[in-house]
Amino acid sequence: MPRAPRIDKADLVYHILNRANGRQQIFYTEKDYLAFEKTLEEAQRHTDMRIYSYIVMPNHWHLVISPRNDGDLAEFARWLTLTHTQRYHAVQKTIGGGHLYQGRFKSFIVSTDEYFLTLCRYIERNALRAKLVSRAEDWPWSSLWRRMHGTEKKKLLLAEWPIDIPSDYLQWVNEEETQKTLSQIRGAIRRGNPFGREDWVQEMVRQFGLESTLQNRGRPKKGT
Secondary structure, eight states, X not given: OOOOOOOOOTTOEEEEEEEBGGGOOOOOSHHXXXXXXXXXXXXXXXXXXXXXXXXXXXXXXXXXXXXXXXXXXXXXXXXXXXXXXXXXXXXXTOTTSOOSBSSSOEEEEEOSXXXXXXXXXXXXXXXXXXXXXXXXXXXXXXXXXXXXXXXXHHHTTBOOOSSOOOTTHHHHHTSOOOHHHHHHHHHHHHHTOOBSOHHHHHHHHHHHTOOOOOOSOOOOOTTO
C-alpha cells in the first residue's frame, strides 16, 4: 500500500518519530540523552518550532510539534536527525560507520482536541509502558519530566498546549491504556494517517488528498 503523502503546512500539529537503524539502542548514558536534548533545543531555535510533547527512549524518540511556516517540519526533522547523527559519530569515533537512523522520520497530523491529549499521554507514558520507571513523570528525558521537575530555563523548550491540560492529566498518564487506544495510535504511526475525529479526518483527506486507511476507528475516551 503506498504511503500517504507527507504534509508540511504551518500551524498544524504533527506527531513525528524516528528509530535507530535496525532498532538498535543508541542512547545508553545520561550524556547520550543530554546530547540529544541539546540538539533538540538547537533544532527548536533553528526553525522556531513549537514543541508540545516529547520523549527520548533507548532506541527511538517521539515529538508532538507545530511549525510556524510551510516547509518547517521537514527542515526541523532534517536538521535534528542529521546534526544528531554527525555529533553521535564524532563522539563514538564511528564517522563513516553507516546510518544511525532507520530512514526518514514518520509523521502524521493530529487534531487539537481529546485526540491530542490521547497522543501526548501515549508519548509521555512510553517509558512507564516499557517498565523503565514506576511513574511516567520519573523518566528524565521527556516533556512530562521537564514540565513537572525542570528549571524555568528547561521549560522554555515547551510550547503552551493548544488546549487546556486537564487537572487529572498526571493521574491519567499513569493509568494503562486500552488495547483499542494503542491500536488506533500505532495504526496512525504505521500508515501516516491523520489522528482525530472521523469528520476531521475526512476533511484532512479531502483537503490534502490523503488516502486514509484507518479501520475500526473510534473516539479515544479519557480515563480508559
